Amino acid sequence: MSTLPWITTSVNVNMPCLIYGTAWKKADTADLVEQALLAGFRGIDTACQPKHYDEALVGVALQRVIHQGIPRDHLYLQTKFTSLSGQDPARVPYDKSAPLHEQVAQSFARSLHNLQTDYVDGLILHSPFDTHAKTLQAWRAMESIQQTGGARQLGISNCYELPVLQALCKEAQVKPAIVQNRFYKDTGYDVALRHWCTAQGIIYQSFWSLTANPHILNSKLLQGLAAQYHKTAAQLFFRYLHQLGIVPLTGTRSPQHMQDDLGMFDFELATDDFEKLGVMLKPAQFRM
C-alpha cells in the first residue's frame, strides 16, 4: 500500500497531501468513503449542502472505520458552510431567515451532528459573498467556531480574485489556512493567487483537476512522460500537482483509481520533467 504523506499547515494542523471528495455520491456515500479510507485515504472533504453532499452518510462511514481501528484523530475531516445561494431552496440545512452569523452556527451544528464528531479539522467558506462585508460577517462566525475548538483551521473556496482573498486575510483574526479552487484554464490556473498563497503559507487545494483538463491529460507531452514513468496520465498529473505544492481532491468511485491516485506518492518526477510540464499551465497552451 502507498504511504500517504501529510503536510503541516500554517496553523499547525496536519493534512494529507491528497483528499477524498464526497460530492455527488448520494446513497453510495457511506460505502465509497469507507472504501477510500480502507484503501489508505485519510483526508475527507464534504459540505453541509444536501444538494451535492450527503454529510450524514460521511458520518456513517467514519463510524464504520473507527470501529475497524482507524481512530478519529488519524483522520483529517473538512466541511463547508454554504450560503443560501448555493443551497437547494427545498433543503436548506439552517433557518434561512436567521441572520448570517446564526446560519453559520446552525450549519456547523448540523455538520457536527451529521459527521458524529465534536470537531472538524477544517471549516471552509464555500464561496465568497457578493460583498466583502458579508464575506467578513460569515468569516467572523467561522472564527468563533475555530476559537472555541469546533474547527482546527479555516479556509475559503471558489475564491478566484486575489484582491478578495487579500481583503479577507487583511481583516481576518484567524487567517485562512487553505484555499480550495477549481483548477482550470479559465482562471489561468490561479498562478498569481497560488504564488501569493505560497508566500503566506496558505495551502492550495484543487478540484476538477482531471475533469477540467483533458487537453493536458491527452497531450503528447503528458502521455509520453506517463509511458516513460510507467504511470497513467492521471497519476502523472496528480504527481505534478503534488510537486507544485498543491493538495488535490479526488472523488473517484473506482477502487482501481483510488489505488492509482494514492500511487502518485510512489514516484517522483525528475526536475527536468517537472519543468517541462510547467508549459502545460501556460496561456499559449490554452489555444491548442
Ligand SMILES: NC(=O)c1ccc[n+]([C@@H]2O[C@H](COP(=O)([O-])OP(=O)(O)OC[C@H]3O[C@@H](n4cnc5c(N)ncnc54)[C@H](OP(=O)(O)O)[C@@H]3O)[C@@H](O)[C@H]2O)c1
Ligand atoms: N469547493 C467546491 O465548490 C467543490 C466543487 C466541486 C468538487 N469539490 C470537491 O472536490 C471533490 C472532487 O471533485 P472533482 O470535481 O475534482 O472530480 P471527481 O469527482 O474527483 O471526478 C474526477 C473524475 O476523474 C476520474 N478519476 C479519478 N481518479 C482517476 C484516475 N486515477 N484515472 C482516471 N480517472 C480518474 C473519476 O472517474 P472514476 O470515478 O471512474 O474514477 C471522475 O470521473 C468533490 O468530491 C468535492 O469534495 C468541491
